[in-house]
Amino acid sequence: MPPLTIHLTDDEAFVLSDWIYELQQSKEPLSDEAVWPALYAIDGPFHTASPLIFAPDYRGRLAAAQARMIAGEPGPGGPGLLVRLSGDEAVVLAHWLRESSPPPQVPVGKLLAAIEAHGVAGTDLPAARRRLLATMGRNEDGIMFEDVPGHRPACAATRDRSS
Secondary structure, eight states: OOOEEEEEOHHHHHHHHHHHHHHHHOSSOOSOGGGHHHHHHHHHHHHHHOGGGGOTTHHHHHHHHHHHHHHTOOOSOOOOEEEEEOHHHHHHHHHHHHHSOOOTTSOHHHHHHHHHHHOOTTOOHHHHHHHHHHHTTBOTTSOBGGGSTTOOOSSHHHHHHHO
16 A cells, blocks of 8 residues: 555644543553554654643643534634655554544544545555554564564574673
8 A cells, every 4th residue: 555645633633632641641552562663653743843731731722622613613714734644654554543442522523534535445464564663663463573572583683782
């Protein structure tokens, strides 16, 4: 699956960013750790582009954005946010969103619709998960490579550093 770009409104990006923050703070692990790269791909651009995370009235603005989204009202305008997901991130995110139960005010429907319209059907979820977990230094079971008995890094420089 090729990379995907999704345009989020300012309200959608704000609400998603807060939800991702809550996931990061939770003591409960996600049902699929491979979803983190996709969540970071959504959250990272928001943090670099929006001053809202530092607003003194953050909670009030968040509640207003959630209320507008639930009511189907347009937000205050603004440029919105372009989120770029790799094919693997999109596949894993779509699968995880279908299986999880995000709060109703989180705009996951738009993400799912955009990913599915882009062509998730027929993609290899296990392969996408393996590739994303590998970028996180984990095996397909989510275990850090260095914690796997007998693991030997493929790169000579990494082998030398870990010896």
